Each structure stands twice: as C-alpha cells, then as structure tokens.
Amino acid sequence: MPIYFNIMKTYKHIFFDLDHTLYDFDRSTRDTFLDLHKKYNLAEKGVTPFEDFFKTYNKINIEFWDRYRNNEIKKEFLNVERFLVTFKKYGLNDRNFAEQFANEYLANAPLKRRLFPGAIEVLEYLKGKYPLHIITNGFNEVQAIKIEANDLEKYFKTITVSEEVGVRKPFPGVFQHALKKAGARPEDCIMIGDSLEVDIEGAKNVGMAQIFFNYKNLPYNGVATYTIIELKEILDIL
Numbered sequence: 001m002p003i004y005f006n007i008m009k010t011y012k013h014i015f016f017d018l019d020h021t022l023y024d025f026d027r028s029t030r031d032t033f034l035d036l037h038k039k040y041n042l043a044e045k046g047v048t049p050f051e052d053f054f055k056t057y058n059k060i061n062i063e064f065w066d067r068y069r070n071n072e073i074k075k076e077f078l079n080v081e082r083f084l085v086t087f088k089k090y091g092l093n094d095r096n097f098a099e100q101f102a103n104e105y106l107a108n109a110p111l112k113r114r115l116f117p118g119a120i121e122v123l124e125y126l127k128g129k130y131p132l133h134i135i136t137n138g139f140n141e142v143q144a145i146k147i148e149a150n151d152l153e154k155y156f157k158t159i160t161v162s163e164e165v166g167v168r169k170p171f172p173g174v175f176q177h178a179l180k181k182a183g184a185r186p187e188d189c190i191m192i193g194d195s196l197e198v199d200i201e202g203a204k205n206v207g208m209a210q211i212f213f214n215y216k217n218l219p220y221n222g223v224a225t226y227t228i229i230e231l232k233e234i235l236d237i238l
C-alpha cells in the first residue's frame with residue numbers, strides 16, 4: 001500500500017481582516033451615502049449627480065487617509081474635513097453641515113449588514129475547526145458596531161483593532177499584539193485579507209502564512225501562500 005503524506009500545512013489559528021474581506025465596506029458606504037444624499041436633499045443643493053459626488057468623495061477620502069497614515073492629520077480632522085472638501089467642490093461651504101454629515105455617516109454605515117457572499121458559510125465551517133481572530137485597521141468604536149451589527153462576535157476568539165495598539169497594519173506591532181492575544185506562534189497562523197500591501201506583506205513579515213482575497217480579480221504583483229477570488233474557496237484550503 002502506498003503511503004500518502006499530507007503536504008498541506010496544518011494551521012492552528014486563522015486571522016481575518018475585516019473591511020473589504022468579510023465586510024463589504026464599499027457597499028455599506030455607498031448605501032449610507034445614498035440614504036444621506038436623499039435625506040438632506042443634496043441634489044437640490046447642487047451636490048449632483050450622486051455618482052459624481054460619490055466618486056469625488058472616494059478620491060478625497062483616499063487622500064485624507066494617506067495623510068492620516070503619515071501622521072499629518074488627526075482622526076477628528078479626517079472625519080469632518082473629507083466631507084467639507086467634497087461639499088466645497090459643489091459650492092456647499094458649510095462646516096456645521098459637513099460635521100453633521102460626518103457624524104451621521106460614521107454612526108449609520110457600520111450598522112449596515114453587508115457581508116461578502118459566503119462569509120457566514122465560511123465562518124460557520126471554520127469555527128468548529130480553528131480558533132478565529134480579527135486584525136483590523138480602523139477606529140475601535142466603528143469596528144465594534146460593525147462587528148455587532150453583522151453578528152460576527154460569536155465567531156471570533158480575539159479581535160484586534162489597530163487603534164487600541166497604536167500602530168496599523170502592515171506594521172509588525174499590530175500582528176505581534178494580535179498573536180500574543182491569541183496565544184499563537186506566527187508559524188502556526190494564516191492571515192486572510194484583501195490588501196497585498198497591508199495584510200499580505202504585513203503577515204509575511206512576521207512569519208504568518210497568507211491568503212490574498214483578490215475579490216476584484218485584478219492583476220497583481222506579489223506572492224501570497226494562497227490567492228482566492230471568492231471567500232468560499234477558503235473551504236478548499238483550510
């Protein structure tokens with residue numbers, strides 16, 4: 001009888017990114033913007049067409065996040081200013097309104113139930129086999145609301161939010177903090193995330209294996225242990 005060796009590595013802990021991996025951040029943001037655009041009659045105030053407004057915001061938002069990551073600006077400034085700058089492009093120069101919009105966006109978007117297809121099926125399957133963990137960049141209160149609204153808490157043994165650590169992925173500190181919390185060694189772990197730069201490189205640098213969730217199915221550079229385009233493919237790997 002031939003002897004077959006299982007060459008697939010066995011992992012002991014699974015780490016997930018949250019935004020754009022389990023949680024469809026783009027859809028929840030878009031839905032919340034649609035709600036608020038309607039609520040505040042923004043079309044009548046010149047903030048139109050919606051798609052143009054949303055595209056403009058997304059571009060400005062990325063610029064503000066880059067500045068935040070470089071420690072040029074604070075969280076409170078980012079929160080309001082990205083909306084003020086967007087609205088100004090449509091002739092709406094009203095700081096109080098930008099602040100109100102920002103607060104409502106932050107309060108409402110995480111309440112949207114918007115998981116990627118297959119997320120629950122995959123979590124249900126993995127839950128019985130491994131301790132599961134989250135490592136997410138973001139603000140404590142926002143991520144906590146999101147996790148609760150989407151009923152994710154029950155799947156995870158530990159949740160690490162970058163704000164609580166003080167450094168963001170891809171910096172090793174946040175991964176090391178999460179590993180310690182989980183009581184895990186990096187070589188026993190695999191990290192699942194949508195960002196090559198943030199999740200995959202970050203995990204690789206601390207010695208964790210990686211699954212790159214290339215949900216937009218875009219051409220990419222870089223090598224992950226595995227690459228998937230649908231969450232359900234995780235069932236074949238783990």
Ligand SMILES: [Mg+2]
Nearest residue numbers: 017019020194
């Ligand atoms: Mg992500």
